[in-house]
Amino acid sequence: MLEGLLKSTPKLAVPGTDGAGQRCGLVAIVGKPNVGKSTLLNALVGQKISITSRKAQTTRHRITGMRTEGQTQFVFVDTPGFQTIHGNALNKSLNKAVQGAVSDVDLVLFVVEAGSFTSADEKVLKLLGDGIPVVLVANKLDNVKERAGLAPWLQAMQARARFTEMIPLSAKNAKDIERLLGICEKFLPEQAWWYSEDELTDRSEKFLASELVREKLFRLTGDELPYTSTVVIDKFEEEPPQKKGQKRLLRIAATIVVERDGHKAMVIGDKGERIKRIGMETRVELEKLADAKVFLELWVKVRSGWADDEARVRSFGYE
Numbered sequence: 184m185l186e187g188l189l190k191s192t193p194k195l196a197v198p199g200t201d202g203a204g205q206r207c208g209l210v211a212i213v214g215k216p217n218v219g220k221s222t223l224l225n226a227l228v229g230q231k232i233s234i235t236s237r238k239a240q241t242t243r244h245r246i247t248g249m250r251t252e253g254q255t256q257f258v259f260v261d262t263p264g265f266q267t268i269h270g271n272a273l274n275k276s277l278n279k280a281v282q283g284a285v286s287d288v289d290l291v292l293f294v295v296e297a298g299s300f301t302s303a304d305e306k307v308l309k310l311l312g313d314g315i316p317v318v319l320v321a322n323k324l325d326n327v328k329e330r331a332g333l334a335p336w337l338q339a340m341q342a343r344a345r346f347t348e349m350i351p352l353s354a355k356n357a358k359d360i361e362r363l364l365g366i367c368e369k370f371l372p373e374q375a376w377w378y379s380e381d382e383l384t385d386r387s388e389k390f391l392a393s394e395l396v397r398e399k400l401f402r403l404t405g406d407e408l409p410y411t412s413t414v415v416i417d418k419f420e421e422e423p424p425q426k427k428g429q430k431r432l433l434r435i436a437a438t439i440v441v442e443r444d445g446h447k448a449m450v451i452g453d454k455g456e457r458i459k460r461i462g463m464e465t466r467v468e469l470e471k472l473a474d475a476k477v478f479l480e481l482w483v484k485v486r487s488g489w490a491d492d493e494a495r496v497r498s499f500g501y502e
């Protein structure tokens with residue numbers, strides 16, 4: 184299931200660069216809910232929007248953001264499954280997929296709240312295999328009143344797992360983020376960048392919107408829906424903020440294209456419940472990622488056999 188959510192576009196070196204002196208690699212950010220992963224990711228990426236173009240898909244990961252700093256390109260990836268670690272849905276096969284996803288990155292940032300380690304943290308830690316460097320990021324340092332108590336806690340953490348480094352910080356502190364980037368850099372292999380420096384474009388928000396709908400679609404329909412179902416963005420308009428302090432508005436209309444009437448009913452759900460939830464979850468996540476207000480209209484259409492029709496596939500942007 185998870186594999187189907189992810190594209191298998193090979194990584195390509197940026198044309199015209201021989202990559203001399205460059206570093207590039209994948210960094211996964213994992214941790215139980217609410218420890219500050221998104222805050223950390225946004226700070227690390229340093230951009231409001233944290234996804235790139237279609238090319239930015241690897242076989243096992245969804246790229247959530249990247250940062251090119253000096254000679255180094257950090258590619259931050261989402262590890263499917265970690266987000267749902269507290270959900271009941273975390274079954275064995277999902278567990279395996281998660282482990283697979285983490286096993287081929289260059290570095291894992293394991294985020295916890297400084298001074299705390301609960302059974303939920305433990306569960307995430309257990310999913311991390313051996314062989315990949317894991318940096319313990321002890322976040323929300325600003326919340327720790329008794330700094331002296333942190334040393335024994337760090338010692339206890341080191342005894343728990345062999346962390347390559349342990350970094351107490353606050354994701355909200357720009358200097359801490361610089362320091363963390365400097366530490367991550369050492370773990371990325373010397374190789375040519377996969378993406379150009381200016382890869383992030385407006386188009387990527389549109390792409391992100393379709394990927395999010397797609398992700399929610401498959402997550403909420405389970406194994407019932409064939410992968411040939413796809414999402415087409417019919418409208419993507421951006422309006423600037425009306426007043427100071429307000430966010431810009433993204434007006435999006437998207438169509439979920441399925442192959443059969445039965446699939447359409449499946450996507451719509453009982454009294455439209457499922458499609459409502461797909462739309463709601465997409466909107467909430469997109470608002471967070473794009474730092475914008477989002478209006479999202481979702482439609483479902485039956486387009487029988489489209490997967491076999493090359494021209495049509497092209498018109499959906501799957502060239």
Ligand SMILES: Nc1nc2c(ncn2[C@@H]2O[C@H](COP(=O)(O)OP(=O)(O)OP(=O)(O)O)[C@@H](O)[C@H]2O)c(=O)[nH]1
Pocket residue numbers: 214215216217218219220221222223266322323324325326352353354355356
């Ligand atoms: N005080 C403090 N709060 C932080 C820090 N980093 C994140 N937070 C807050 O912690 C809360 C959770 O942050 P998120 O970034 O949404 O956490 P997450 O791990 O992505 O959460 P999930 O999406 O549930 O997995 C938010 O209210 C953040 O503002 C920090 O360094 N210091």
